[in-house]
Amino acid sequence: MSQEPIRLATRASRLALWQTEHVASLLQKAGFATEIVPMQTTGDAVQDRSLAKIGSKGVFTEELEESLRRRETHLAVHSAKDVQSSIPRDLELLAFLEREQVNDVVLSFNEQFSLAKPGIVLGTSSTRRKAQLRRFYPEATTAEARGNLQTRLRKLEEGQFDALVLAYAGVHRMGYDHLVRHVLPTQQFVPATGQGSIAIECAADLNPALKAQLKIALDHPATHTCLLAERAFLHTMEGGCSIPSFALATLDSNGAVRLHGGLISLSGEEYVEEIQQAAAADAYALGVAVADAVLARGGREILASIREHRG
Numbered sequence: 001m002s003q004e005p006i007r008l009a010t011r012a013s014r015l016a017l018w019q020t021e022h023v024a025s026l027l028q029k030a031g032f033a034t035e036i037v038p039m040q041t042t043g044d045a046v047q048d049r050s051l052a053k054i055g056s057k058g059v060f061t062e063e064l065e066e067s068l069r070r071r072e073t074h075l076a077v078h079s080a081k082d083v084q085s086s087i088p089r090d091l092e093l094l095a096f097l098e099r100e101q102v103n104d105v106v107l108s109f110n111e112q113f114s115l116a117k118p119g120i121v122l123g124t125s126s127t128r129r130k131a132q133l134r135r136f137y138p139e140a141t142t143a144e145a146r147g148n149l150q151t152r153l154r155k156l157e158e159g160q161f162d163a164l165v166l167a168y169a170g171v172h173r174m175g176y177d178h179l180v181r182h183v184l185p186t187q188q189f190v191p192a193t194g195q196g197s198i199a200i201e202c203a204a205d206l207n208p209a210l211k212a213q214l215k216i217a218l219d220h221p222a223t224h225t226c227l228l229a230e231r232a233f234l235h236t237m238e239g240g241c242s243i244p245s246f247a248l249a250t251l252d253s254n255g256a257v258r259l260h261g262g263l264i265s266l267s268g269e270e271y272v273e274e275i276q277q278a279a280a281a282d283a284y285a286l287g288v289a290v291a292d293a294v295l296a297r298g299g300r301e302i303l304a305s306i307r308e309h310r311g
Protein backbone atom coordinates (compact mmCIF):
# COMPACT_ATOMS: atom_id res chain seq x y z
CA MET A 1 0.00 0.00 0.00
CA SER A 2 1.48 3.33 -1.02
CA GLN A 3 -0.13 5.09 1.89
CA GLU A 4 1.38 7.18 4.65
CA PRO A 5 1.90 5.15 7.86
CA ILE A 6 -1.00 4.81 10.29
CA ARG A 7 0.04 6.81 13.33
CA LEU A 8 -0.95 5.28 16.67
CA ALA A 9 -1.35 7.46 19.78
CA THR A 10 -0.55 5.63 22.99
CA ARG A 11 0.42 6.13 26.60
CA ALA A 12 4.09 5.53 27.19
CA SER A 13 3.74 2.87 29.91
CA ARG A 14 5.19 -0.54 29.12
CA LEU A 15 1.72 -2.13 29.04
CA ALA A 16 0.35 0.57 26.74
CA LEU A 17 3.34 0.18 24.40
CA TRP A 18 2.91 -3.60 24.35
CA GLN A 19 -0.74 -3.17 23.44
CA THR A 20 0.07 -0.65 20.74
CA GLU A 21 2.76 -2.87 19.25
CA HIS A 22 0.14 -5.61 19.12
CA VAL A 23 -2.20 -3.25 17.24
CA ALA A 24 0.66 -2.28 14.92
CA SER A 25 1.37 -5.93 14.12
CA LEU A 26 -2.29 -6.57 13.23
CA LEU A 27 -2.23 -3.52 10.96
CA GLN A 28 1.02 -4.63 9.33
CA LYS A 29 -0.52 -8.06 8.60
CA ALA A 30 -3.29 -6.17 6.81
CA GLY A 31 -0.70 -4.30 4.72
CA PHE A 32 -0.45 -0.99 6.57
CA ALA A 33 2.73 0.77 7.58
CA THR A 34 2.58 2.01 11.17
CA GLU A 35 4.21 4.56 13.44
CA ILE A 36 3.86 4.59 17.23
CA VAL A 37 3.46 7.99 18.91
CA PRO A 38 3.81 7.69 22.72
CA MET A 39 2.55 10.48 25.00
CA GLN A 40 2.04 11.21 28.70
CA THR A 41 -1.47 11.47 30.13
CA THR A 42 -2.73 13.13 33.31
CA GLY A 43 -3.17 9.66 34.79
CA ASP A 44 0.53 8.96 34.23
CA ALA A 45 1.67 12.30 35.59
CA VAL A 46 -0.34 12.22 38.81
CA GLN A 47 0.88 9.25 40.84
CA ASP A 48 0.36 10.39 44.41
CA ARG A 49 -3.44 10.45 44.51
CA SER A 50 -5.94 7.68 43.89
CA LEU A 51 -7.81 7.89 40.59
CA ALA A 52 -11.07 8.34 42.47
CA LYS A 53 -9.64 11.60 43.81
CA ILE A 54 -8.24 12.99 40.54
CA GLY A 55 -11.68 12.44 39.01
CA SER A 56 -11.78 9.54 36.65
CA LYS A 57 -13.10 11.11 33.47
CA GLY A 58 -10.62 10.58 30.72
CA VAL A 59 -7.41 10.81 32.76
CA PHE A 60 -5.73 8.17 30.59
CA THR A 61 -7.37 9.17 27.31
CA GLU A 62 -7.65 12.96 26.95
CA GLU A 63 -4.16 13.69 25.61
CA LEU A 64 -4.50 10.87 23.09
CA GLU A 65 -7.87 12.23 21.96
CA GLU A 66 -6.38 15.69 21.52
CA SER A 67 -3.77 14.26 19.15
CA LEU A 68 -6.59 12.65 17.09
CA ARG A 69 -8.32 16.03 16.90
CA ARG A 70 -5.13 17.76 15.77
CA ARG A 71 -4.77 15.04 13.08
CA GLU A 72 -1.33 14.18 14.46
CA THR A 73 -2.42 10.56 14.81
CA HIS A 74 -5.02 8.35 13.07
CA LEU A 75 -5.86 5.99 15.92
CA ALA A 76 -5.65 6.11 19.71
CA VAL A 77 -4.99 2.80 21.45
CA HIS A 78 -6.53 2.47 24.93
CA SER A 79 -7.17 -0.21 27.51
CA ALA A 80 -10.93 -0.48 26.98
CA LYS A 81 -11.37 -0.26 30.75
CA ASP A 82 -9.84 3.22 30.81
CA VAL A 83 -12.20 4.67 28.19
CA GLN A 84 -14.92 6.98 29.55
CA SER A 85 -18.49 5.78 29.06
CA SER A 86 -19.46 8.46 26.55
CA ILE A 87 -17.26 9.55 23.69
CA PRO A 88 -17.35 13.16 22.38
CA ARG A 89 -19.27 13.50 19.10
CA ASP A 90 -16.22 14.32 17.00
CA LEU A 91 -14.57 11.01 18.01
CA GLU A 92 -15.59 7.40 17.60
CA LEU A 93 -14.74 4.00 19.07
CA LEU A 94 -13.92 2.14 15.89
CA ALA A 95 -12.86 -1.29 17.13
CA PHE A 96 -12.34 -3.57 20.12
CA LEU A 97 -9.60 -6.18 19.92
CA GLU A 98 -10.24 -9.77 20.94
CA ARG A 99 -10.49 -9.95 24.67
CA GLU A 100 -7.84 -11.53 26.91
CA GLN A 101 -8.91 -13.65 29.91
CA VAL A 102 -10.92 -11.18 31.99
CA ASN A 103 -10.25 -12.28 35.59
CA ASP A 104 -8.60 -10.34 38.36
CA VAL A 105 -5.63 -12.20 39.83
CA VAL A 106 -3.58 -12.09 43.03
CA LEU A 107 0.20 -11.77 42.65
CA SER A 108 2.82 -12.46 45.28
CA PHE A 109 6.52 -13.24 45.38
CA ASN A 110 5.68 -15.73 48.15
CA GLU A 111 4.85 -19.09 46.58
CA GLN A 112 2.97 -20.12 49.73
CA PHE A 113 0.81 -17.00 49.71
CA SER A 114 -2.79 -17.78 50.70
CA LEU A 115 -5.82 -15.53 50.72
CA ALA A 116 -7.18 -17.57 53.63
CA LYS A 117 -4.40 -16.45 55.99
CA PRO A 118 -5.70 -13.82 58.45
CA GLY A 119 -4.16 -10.35 58.50
CA ILE A 120 -2.88 -10.22 54.94
CA VAL A 121 -2.44 -6.85 53.23
CA LEU A 122 -3.48 -6.63 49.57
CA GLY A 123 -2.33 -3.80 47.32
CA THR A 124 -4.93 -2.35 44.97
CA SER A 125 -5.87 1.08 43.70
CA SER A 126 -9.32 0.16 42.48
CA THR A 127 -12.43 1.05 44.51
CA ARG A 128 -14.22 -1.92 42.97
CA ARG A 129 -11.55 -4.41 44.04
CA LYS A 130 -11.32 -2.89 47.52
CA ALA A 131 -15.07 -3.25 47.99
CA GLN A 132 -15.16 -6.79 46.58
CA LEU A 133 -12.26 -7.82 48.83
CA ARG A 134 -14.07 -6.39 51.86
CA ARG A 135 -17.13 -8.42 50.93
CA PHE A 136 -15.51 -11.73 49.99
CA TYR A 137 -12.30 -11.61 52.10
CA PRO A 138 -13.28 -9.49 55.12
CA GLU A 139 -10.20 -10.68 57.06
CA ALA A 140 -7.84 -9.03 54.58
CA THR A 141 -6.77 -5.37 54.63
CA THR A 142 -6.12 -3.32 51.50
CA ALA A 143 -3.43 -0.74 50.83
CA GLU A 144 -3.20 1.86 48.05
CA ALA A 145 -1.11 0.73 45.06
CA ARG A 146 -1.16 3.40 42.36
CA GLY A 147 1.22 3.67 39.46
CA ASN A 148 1.85 1.59 36.38
CA LEU A 149 2.40 -2.17 36.64
CA GLN A 150 6.16 -1.87 37.11
CA THR A 151 5.71 0.66 39.94
CA ARG A 152 3.15 -1.54 41.67
CA LEU A 153 5.36 -4.61 41.40
CA ARG A 154 8.25 -2.66 42.88
CA LYS A 155 5.99 -1.75 45.83
CA LEU A 156 5.15 -5.44 46.19
CA GLU A 157 8.81 -6.39 46.06
CA GLU A 158 9.59 -3.76 48.71
CA GLY A 159 7.03 -5.45 50.96
CA GLN A 160 4.48 -2.59 51.06
CA PHE A 161 1.88 -5.39 50.89
CA ASP A 162 1.77 -9.20 50.85
CA ALA A 163 0.12 -9.45 47.46
CA LEU A 164 -1.20 -7.34 44.64
CA VAL A 165 -4.61 -7.60 42.96
CA LEU A 166 -4.52 -6.84 39.23
CA ALA A 167 -6.22 -7.61 35.95
CA TYR A 168 -4.80 -10.82 34.49
CA ALA A 169 -4.69 -9.19 31.05
CA GLY A 170 -1.99 -6.70 32.00
CA VAL A 171 -0.07 -9.23 34.10
CA HIS A 172 0.03 -11.67 31.21
CA ARG A 173 0.98 -9.06 28.62
CA MET A 174 3.89 -7.97 30.82
CA GLY A 175 5.06 -11.54 31.37
CA TYR A 176 4.33 -11.83 35.10
CA ASP A 177 2.26 -15.03 34.96
CA HIS A 178 4.75 -16.78 37.27
CA LEU A 179 3.72 -14.48 40.16
CA VAL A 180 0.01 -15.36 39.94
CA ARG A 181 -1.08 -17.22 43.12
CA HIS A 182 -4.87 -16.99 42.73
CA VAL A 183 -7.23 -16.45 39.84
CA LEU A 184 -10.25 -14.71 41.35
CA PRO A 185 -13.57 -16.12 40.08
CA THR A 186 -15.56 -13.73 37.88
CA GLN A 187 -18.79 -14.70 39.69
CA GLN A 188 -17.54 -12.78 42.77
CA PHE A 189 -14.84 -10.53 41.38
CA VAL A 190 -16.86 -9.39 38.42
CA PRO A 191 -14.42 -7.24 36.43
CA ALA A 192 -14.77 -3.61 35.43
CA THR A 193 -16.40 -2.70 32.13
CA GLY A 194 -14.00 -3.41 29.28
CA GLN A 195 -11.34 -5.24 31.29
CA GLY A 196 -9.03 -7.31 29.08
CA SER A 197 -9.90 -5.63 25.81
CA ILE A 198 -8.10 -2.94 23.81
CA ALA A 199 -10.20 -0.11 22.37
CA ILE A 200 -9.34 1.74 19.17
CA GLU A 201 -10.55 5.32 18.81
CA CYS A 202 -10.45 7.61 15.78
CA ALA A 203 -11.79 10.97 14.62
CA ALA A 204 -15.40 10.57 13.47
CA ASP A 205 -14.53 12.21 10.14
CA LEU A 206 -11.55 10.00 9.32
CA ASN A 207 -11.73 8.93 5.65
CA PRO A 208 -14.61 6.37 5.55
CA ALA A 209 -12.81 3.91 3.26
CA LEU A 210 -9.72 3.93 5.47
CA LYS A 211 -11.90 3.61 8.56
CA ALA A 212 -13.59 0.51 7.14
CA GLN A 213 -10.22 -1.13 6.33
CA LEU A 214 -8.83 -0.37 9.77
CA LYS A 215 -11.94 -1.80 11.40
CA ILE A 216 -11.66 -5.05 9.45
CA ALA A 217 -8.02 -5.38 10.45
CA LEU A 218 -8.60 -4.77 14.17
CA ASP A 219 -12.14 -5.39 15.32
CA HIS A 220 -13.26 -8.63 17.00
CA PRO A 221 -17.04 -8.65 16.52
CA ALA A 222 -17.85 -10.92 19.51
CA THR A 223 -15.79 -8.72 21.85
CA HIS A 224 -17.37 -5.63 20.30
CA THR A 225 -20.87 -6.93 21.09
CA CYS A 226 -19.89 -7.67 24.70
CA LEU A 227 -18.29 -4.25 25.10
CA LEU A 228 -21.40 -2.57 23.71
CA ALA A 229 -23.49 -4.16 26.46
CA GLU A 230 -20.95 -3.39 29.21
CA ARG A 231 -20.46 0.20 28.10
CA ALA A 232 -24.22 0.80 27.90
CA PHE A 233 -24.39 -0.48 31.47
CA LEU A 234 -21.61 1.87 32.60
CA HIS A 235 -23.14 4.83 30.79
CA THR A 236 -26.56 4.25 32.35
CA MET A 237 -24.90 3.79 35.74
CA GLU A 238 -23.39 7.27 35.28
CA GLY A 239 -20.21 6.06 36.92
CA GLY A 240 -16.62 6.26 35.80
CA CYS A 241 -13.96 3.93 37.14
CA SER A 242 -14.18 5.69 40.52
CA ILE A 243 -17.56 4.03 41.20
CA PRO A 244 -17.36 0.36 42.24
CA SER A 245 -19.64 -0.92 39.52
CA PHE A 246 -18.86 -4.05 37.57
CA ALA A 247 -20.09 -5.58 34.33
CA LEU A 248 -19.12 -8.63 32.37
CA ALA A 249 -20.81 -9.69 29.15
CA THR A 250 -20.25 -13.05 27.51
CA LEU A 251 -21.59 -14.59 24.32
CA ASP A 252 -23.04 -18.09 24.44
CA SER A 253 -22.81 -20.63 21.63
CA ASN A 254 -26.20 -19.53 20.25
CA GLY A 255 -24.92 -15.98 19.92
CA ALA A 256 -26.96 -14.58 22.81
CA VAL A 257 -25.30 -12.04 25.13
CA ARG A 258 -25.40 -12.57 28.89
CA LEU A 259 -24.64 -9.56 31.04
CA HIS A 260 -23.72 -9.74 34.73
CA GLY A 261 -23.69 -6.23 36.14
CA GLY A 262 -23.90 -4.65 39.54
CA LEU A 263 -22.81 -2.19 42.14
CA ILE A 264 -21.19 -2.61 45.53
CA SER A 265 -20.90 -0.17 48.42
CA LEU A 266 -17.40 0.90 49.49
CA SER A 267 -17.73 -1.18 52.67
CA GLY A 268 -18.70 -4.23 50.63
CA GLU A 269 -21.90 -4.62 52.67
CA GLU A 270 -24.44 -3.41 50.15
CA TYR A 271 -24.44 -5.45 46.98
CA VAL A 272 -26.84 -5.43 44.04
CA GLU A 273 -26.28 -7.66 41.02
CA GLU A 274 -28.36 -8.54 38.01
CA ILE A 275 -27.93 -11.08 35.24
CA GLN A 276 -29.96 -10.84 32.03
CA GLN A 277 -29.69 -12.21 28.52
CA ALA A 278 -30.64 -10.86 25.11
CA ALA A 279 -29.98 -11.38 21.41
CA ALA A 280 -26.63 -9.95 20.28
CA ALA A 281 -28.44 -7.32 18.21
CA ASP A 282 -29.92 -5.97 21.46
CA ALA A 283 -26.61 -5.76 23.34
CA TYR A 284 -26.88 -2.02 23.97
CA ALA A 285 -30.46 -2.25 25.27
CA LEU A 286 -29.38 -5.14 27.49
CA GLY A 287 -26.75 -2.95 29.15
CA VAL A 288 -29.32 -0.23 29.80
CA ALA A 289 -31.85 -2.75 31.18
CA VAL A 290 -29.34 -4.36 33.56
CA ALA A 291 -28.22 -0.95 34.87
CA ASP A 292 -31.83 0.22 35.29
CA ALA A 293 -32.62 -2.94 37.26
CA VAL A 294 -29.53 -2.48 39.48
CA LEU A 295 -30.41 1.19 40.12
CA ALA A 296 -34.05 0.33 40.93
CA ARG A 297 -33.16 -2.54 43.28
CA GLY A 298 -30.95 -0.49 45.63
CA GLY A 299 -28.22 0.81 43.34
CA ARG A 300 -29.46 4.39 43.62
CA GLU A 301 -29.02 4.33 47.39
CA ILE A 302 -25.51 2.86 47.04
CA LEU A 303 -24.52 5.59 44.55
CA ALA A 304 -25.94 8.29 46.84
CA SER A 305 -23.98 6.99 49.83
CA ILE A 306 -20.75 6.81 47.78
CA ARG A 307 -21.23 10.44 46.66
CA GLU A 308 -21.91 11.52 50.24
CA HIS A 309 -18.76 9.72 51.39
CA ARG A 310 -16.70 11.59 48.77
CA GLY A 311 -18.20 14.90 49.96
Ligand SMILES: NCc1[nH]cc(CCC(=O)O)c1CC(=O)O
Pocket residue numbers: 079080081082165166167168169170171194195196197198
Ligand atom coordinates in the same frame (compact mmCIF):
# COMPACT_ATOMS: atom_id res chain seq x y z
N1 LIG B 1 -6.88 0.71 35.57
C1 LIG B 1 -5.59 0.53 34.96
C2 LIG B 1 -5.59 -0.58 33.99
N2 LIG B 1 -6.15 -0.46 32.78
C3 LIG B 1 -6.04 -1.66 32.13
C4 LIG B 1 -5.36 -2.54 32.95
C5 LIG B 1 -5.02 -3.93 32.66
C6 LIG B 1 -5.35 -4.44 31.29
C7 LIG B 1 -6.81 -4.63 31.02
O1 LIG B 1 -7.64 -4.79 31.93
O2 LIG B 1 -7.14 -4.63 29.84
C8 LIG B 1 -5.06 -1.87 34.13
C9 LIG B 1 -4.33 -2.41 35.29
C10 LIG B 1 -5.18 -3.27 36.21
O3 LIG B 1 -6.38 -3.04 36.36
O4 LIG B 1 -4.62 -4.19 36.80
